[in-house]
Amino acid sequence: MTEGTARVSEEADLIASSVAGDLDAYDRLVGRYQDRVYQVAYRITGNHEDAWDAAQETFLHAFRSLPRFRGASAFSTWVHRIATNAALDMIRRRPPQPPVSLEGVTVSTGDDPAEAATRSELQRRIHRAIISLPAEQRVVVVLRDVQGLPYDEIAAALRIPPGTVRSRLSRGREALRQQLADLAPAAGS
Numbered sequence: 001m002t003e004g005t006a007r008v009s010e011e012a013d014l015i016a017s018s019v020a021g022d023l024d025a026y027d028r029l030v031g032r033y034q035d036r037v038y039q040v041a042y043r044i045t046g047n048h049e050d051a052w053d054a055a056q057e058t059f060l061h062a063f064r065s066l067p068r069f070r071g072a073s074a075f076s077t078w079v080h081r082i083a084t085n086a087a088l089d090m091i092r093r094r095p096p097q098p099p100v101s102l103e104g105v106t107v108s109t110g111d112d113p114a115e116a117a118t119r120s121e122l123q124r125r126i127h128r129a130i131i132s133l134p135a136e137q138r139v140v141v142v143l144r145d146v147q148g149l150p151y152d153e154i155a156a157a158l159r160i161p162p163g164t165v166r167s168r169l170s171r172g173r174e175a176l177r178q179q180l181a182d183l184a185p186a187a188g189s
Contacts, residue, residue: 013025014029015075034055036076038052040142043138044142054087057086062079077153077156125183129175130146133172141176144165145169
């Protein structure tokens, strides 16, 4: 049995145990996905508090809906769809808030302070640019370029055709390119 097959099999067992009421099994499922769910929610909402709330809503909704999960898509796709919807609901319910600085940016002690400051500012600029995208584009950019999901999983998670994923991604990337054009090295240098 390959490592991937073993993981899928173990995940199926955890899902079955969770449906049967085993909270420890569900806790292990949550442990596998909590970081990714939080990151998706944070990149969509641009706010740590909203991201935590969306992550909590995601796992609460997933727990309640788990008996209806039929495995038509991967569990990860299903959870990403729930997380995306929860994060978008957060945006709709709350007035827009200014993005907060990125926490957890680690800088090794050997780095030049000027380089560290430049890197930190670059991360803030990219974060602000992503947050400024329309929600449809932002979600696709986050799922593809930040989370690394394949097009078909994004399409399944958002319930849109793969072509729509590609066009939204293209428009989002172009908008980011324009917003961050001053960061690109000059042609011919």
